[in-house]
Amino acid sequence: xxLTATSPQPCVPSGLPRExxxxxxxxxxxxxxxxxxxxxxxQKPQCVIDAMNxxxxxxxxxxxxxxxxxxxRSTRHYEEARVKLQRFxxxxxxxxxxxxxxxxxxxxxxxxxxxxxxVQAGDEIVISAMEHHSNIVPWQILCEEKQAVLRIAPINERxxxxxxxxEKLLNPRTKLVSMVHVSNAxxxxxxxxxITRIAHQHGVPVFIDGAQAVAHMQVDVQQFDCDFYSLSGHxxxxxxxxxxxxxKAGLLNKMPPYQGGGDMIRSVSFAKTTYNDLxxxxxxxxxxxxxxxxxxxxxxxxxxxxxxxxxxxxHDLLAxxxxxxxxIPGLRLIGTARxxxxxxxxxxxxxxxxxxxxxxxxxxxxVRTGHHCAQPVLxxxxxxxxxxxxxxxxxxxxxxxALVAGIYKVKEIFG
Amino acid sequence: MLQDLYxxxxxxxxxxxxxxxxxxxATRDVEGYNPxxxxxxxxxxxxxxxxxxxxxxxxAGCAISTASASLMTxxxxxxxxxxxxxxxxxxxxxxxxxxxxxANLGKLAVFSGVREFPARVKCATLAWHTLKSALTGASExxxxx
Numbered sequence: 001x002x003l004t005a006t007s008p009q010p011c012v013p014s015g016l017p018r019e020x021x022x023x024x025x026x027x028x029x030x031x032x033x034x035x036x037x038x039x040x041x042x043q044k045p046q047c048v049i050d051a052m053n054x055x056x057x058x059x060x061x062x063x064x065x066x067x068x069x070x071x072x073r074s075t076r077h078y079e080e081a082r083v084k085l086q087r088f089x090x091x092x093x094x095x096x097x098x099x100x101x102x103x104x105x106x107x108x109x110x111x112x113x114x115x116x117x118x119v120q121a122g123d124e125i126v127i128s129a130m131e132h133h134s135n136i137v138p139w140q141i142l143c144e145e146k147q148a149v150l151r152i153a154p155i156n157e158r159x160x161x162x163x164x165x166x167e168k169l170l171n172p173r174t175k176l177v178s179m180v181h182v183s184n185a186x187x188x189x190x191x192x193x194x195i196t197r198i199a200h201q202h203g204v205p206v207f208i209d210g211a212q213a214v215a216h217m218q219v220d221v222q223q224f225d226c227d228f229y230s231l232s233g234h235x236x237x238x239x240x241x242x243x244x245x246x247x248k249a250g251l252l253n254k255m256p257p258y259q260g261g262g263d264m265i266r267s268v269s270f271a272k273t274t275y276n277d278l279x280x281x282x283x284x285x286x287x288x289x290x291x292x293x294x295x296x297x298x299x300x301x302x303x304x305x306x307x308x309x310x311x312x313x314x315h316d317l318l319a320x321x322x323x324x325x326x327x328i329p330g331l332r333l334i335g336t337a338r339x340x341x342x343x344x345x346x347x348x349x350x351x352x353x354x355x356x357x358x359x360x361x362x363x364x365x366x367v368r369t370g371h372h373c374a375q376p377v378l379x380x381x382x383x384x385x386x387x388x389x390x391x392x393x394x395x396x397x398x399x400x401x402a403l404v405a406g407i408y409k410v411k412e413i414f415g
Numbered sequence: 416m417l418q419d420l421y422x423x424x425x426x427x428x429x430x431x432x433x434x435x436x437x438x439x440x441a442t443r444d445v446e447g448y449n450p451x452x453x454x455x456x457x458x459x460x461x462x463x464x465x466x467x468x469x470x471x472x473x474x475a476g477c478a479i480s481t482a483s484a485s486l487m488t489x490x491x492x493x494x495x496x497x498x499x500x501x502x503x504x505x506x507x508x509x510x511x512x513x514x515x516x517x518a519n520l521g522k523l524a525v526f527s528g529v530r531e532f533p534a535r536v537k538c539a540t541l542a543w544h545t546l547k548s549a550l551t552g553a554s555e556x557x558x559x560x
Contacts, residue, residue, distance in 0.1 A: 352477035354452040355421075358532060362417050370452050384453040384475055413421050414478075 011047035011300035017394040020045040024394065031364025034402045039184050039212055039343055039390030040368050041234045044298075048238060051297035052290045062286055064263055078289055081296030082279070088299045089229060090220040091246050095278040098252075099287055102243035103211040104134040106230030107178065109245055109282065110207055111138040113255040115176065121147040123175045126204075128153045128161055128190070129380055130183040133373040135209050139178065148175075155380070159186040159335040163194065170202040177204055181219075181229075182212035185374035185388070186335025187318075187343025189217070193224045200225065205251065211235050215302070215392060216341045217311045221246055233291065237392075238298035242291030245282070252278050259284040310393040314342060317391055321400045328407055334378070334386050344389040345372075348407065351414045353387040359413060360387075363406040419528025420535070421478065428482035433489055434471040441471075447545030447557040449537055454480045458545045465495045467550075472542065479526075479535050484542035486522055496550045503543045510536050 018024045021043040026033050035043060055077065061070035063078050079094075086094045100106045115138075119125065125139050129152050136150075143150045151174075153166035161179075170177075177199045182189050196206045205227035210219060215236040221229045228247045234240040247255075257264055257275055261284030266274045275281045302310070321344050325331055330349035348356055357369035368388045371378050378386065389403055438444070438459035447456050456474030460467060470488045474481075491499040505517040510529050529539045545557045 352452075352454075352475075352481075354454070354477035354535075354538065355479070358420065358535060359417060375453075378453075384455070413417065414426065 011045065011051065011297040012304045013045070013047075013301055017305070018396075020047070021394060022046055022049070028364045028366070029362050031362075032402075034363075034365045034399045036389040036391065036395065036399060036403060037366045037368050038215070038392040038395075039235070039372075039388065041240070042215055042237050042392050043394070044239065044294075045237055045301050047301060048294050048297045052239060052294040055290045055293050060290075063289055064280075074289055077293050077296070078287070081292045081299075084296045084299040085244050088214075088219070088303075089231075089244070089246050090222050092222060093249060096246055096249050096252065098245045098247065098279045098282045099292055100230070100243050100245045100282075101241055101288070102232035102234070103209050103230040104232075106228070106243060106245035107135055107207065107209065108138045109258045110176075110178075110228055110247075110255075111142045113258050114205075114251065115139075115142045116146075117254075117256060119143075119146045119148045119175045122173060123148045124151050124169075124171070124173045125149075126151045126153055126166070126169050126174055126177045126199075128166070128179050129155045130159060130161070130186055130188060130374065130377045131178075131180055132184055132209065132211070133375070135178055135180060136376070149173075152376075153179075155188075155377070158337050159183065159188045159377075159381075160337045160339075161188070161190055161195070163191070163198070166195070167198050170199065170204060172202075174199075174202060174204045176207060178207040178209070180209045180212070182210075182216065182341050182343075183335065183374070183377070184212045184343070184390075185345055185372040185377050185386070186337065187340040187345065187390075188335060188337035189213070189339040189341050191339075192226060196224055196226045212342065215310075216314055218307050227251055233295040233298060236295075236298055237301055238295040239288075239291045242288045242295050244295075249278060252282070257284070258282050261285045263287075305393065313393055314391055317395060317397065317400070318342065318344070320397055321389070321391065321403075324400055324404050325407075328404065328411075330411070331407065334381050334383060342391045344391075345386045346388075347383050347386055348410065351410055353385045355414070356387045356407070356410050359410045360403070360406040363402065363409060365403050365406045367403070416528065416531070420532055422525045422528060424486075424522060424525045425478060425482040428485040429478035432472075432481055432485035434485065434492075435473060436471050437473055438469065438471045441469075443549045443552075445545050445549040445557060447474075447541050447548075449476070449480070449541050451537065452477060454538060454541055456480070456484055456542060456545060458484070458542065458549055460546070460549045462496075465497075467491050467494055467496070467499060470546075476541070477535075477538050479529065479538035480541050483526065483539045486525070487542045487546060490521060490523055491546065499546065499550060503547060506543060507540065510539055 061074040063075040207228040208226045210231045232243040264284040334345045353369040441459035442462040454476030461469040
């Protein structure tokens with residue numbers, strides 16, 4: 001049957017979750033794959049893959065410019081995805097949804113535009129001690145350029161932000177607070193509404209890095225009242241290379257463009273160029289159209305299951321995993337915050353995480369080992385590296401049991 | 416096979432690394448770092464003319480990198496720079512080629528199992544890259560990336 005042009009199929013899940021993810025059905029080193037590296041990237045359900053294939057097979061065209069049928073279709077699907085993301089984050093307006101490559105680009109965009117315009121010598125930017133390198137380095141670059149100061153809000157031994165200490169850092173020189181919603185190295189869920197409320201009392205805008213949150217819990221930017229929120233599609237069952245920066249329109253409108261090029265302009269002459277309106281002002285060049293449509297499909301997929309159900313299921317799974325790991329002699333969990341999501345980061349006495357990871361891999365269990373691009377927080381805990389198992393809703397108690405059995409295998413080999 | 420990767424000799428040298436101490440009167444000391452996994456070591460070399468008279472290391476790393484550093488210090492002590500570098504070439508071949516294990520590797524042949532684990536080759540070669548830097552006079556810290 002020839003392909004016909006259609007709107008992307010709504011991504012409605014049916015059957016057992018793991019059956020909808022083609023990658024998960026394979027065997028690795030002769031063992032069923034147990035994928036516990038979801039904080040690095042999540043797997044993609046068939047319907048997300050189909051939505052992207054559909055675009056390339058039937059609709060491929062550039063957006064916002066052609067008068068022909070394919071271009072109108074591509075543009076419609078691209079903009080429909082924006083509205084899906086707006087609703088997913090509960091943003092007030094679709095114009096506040098800017099497509100970027102991922103959170104890294106979202107942070108860099110704000111650092112280069114908002115940061116360059118508003119931060120002067122002696123000003124301060126506040127982050128936390130549990131940030132990913134992507135929420136450290138862009139601010140360091142900015143601070144170096146502007147002779148500004150990066151201040152670090154401390155954490156306690158559980159890996160929880162010390163709100164009192166954080167508040168003490170805020171002063172008239174503070175120009176921005178940028179913090180992670182869920183720590184990728186520890187799993188700590190930060191009280192982002194409270195962090196924002198405190199910053200706003202001092203007149204300081206807040207950026208929230210939502211990379212590790214969006215696949216696991218309800219995000220409502222109006223309830224948080226944060227000024228910026230960013231997500232990466234590949235960490236929420238969507239494709240790589242696409243993400244979202246949400247920003248309050250009032251701030252975005254006052255920010256200069258990030259990159260110059262096509263689509264971000266209203267008119268160009270050699271004498272003067274006028275910029276396009278939101279969100280296009282920040283979307284120079286042909287964007288990742290297929291990725292955007294794939295991300296929209298991932299939102300449909302999550303909505304089809306229900307983020308509340310995912311959160312509840314994972315909460316129980318994390319509690320089970322925590323209890324199982326804590327019962328292993330010589331194992332120490334790194335990150336034991338009272339509010340946690342997805343992440344089980346640990347060290348095993350006498351065995352380096354890299355060796356743990358290799359042995360688990362041979363058992364079919366995929367985990368991450370190393371510093372998880374969060375060297376400062378691991379240094380704070382006094383460990384150079386950890387082994388990190390990170391959950392998604394398609395994981396099961398059997399997956400945890402396979403992890404635990406693998407850890408006992410490690411102990412057996414290292415005696 | 417995991418048993419080949421974690422051979423008894425490797426586990427022994429991981430648990431009780433040889434020549435594991437700082438050397439205040441070293442001719443050269445160089446740091447090696449594998450940013451991928453955070454393995455860090457500092458290598459101390461005492462040269463007598465062209466001969467590696469003494470060698471030691473300190474640091475923290477995985478079993479493969481620690482055992483490799485330990486066995487390397489045993490293997491190159493008393494050797495000339497050229498001999499040490501030739502040994503490094505043969506060791507590298509052992510880890511990265513399909514050829515039969517080169518001769519004259521001595522205890523280092525125990526690392527033949529690493530070949531099956533490409534992600535771990537850098538762990539086994541970190542100490543050797545650091546040694547090369549120490550013997551050829553480069554002064555910057557060595558990184559595997």
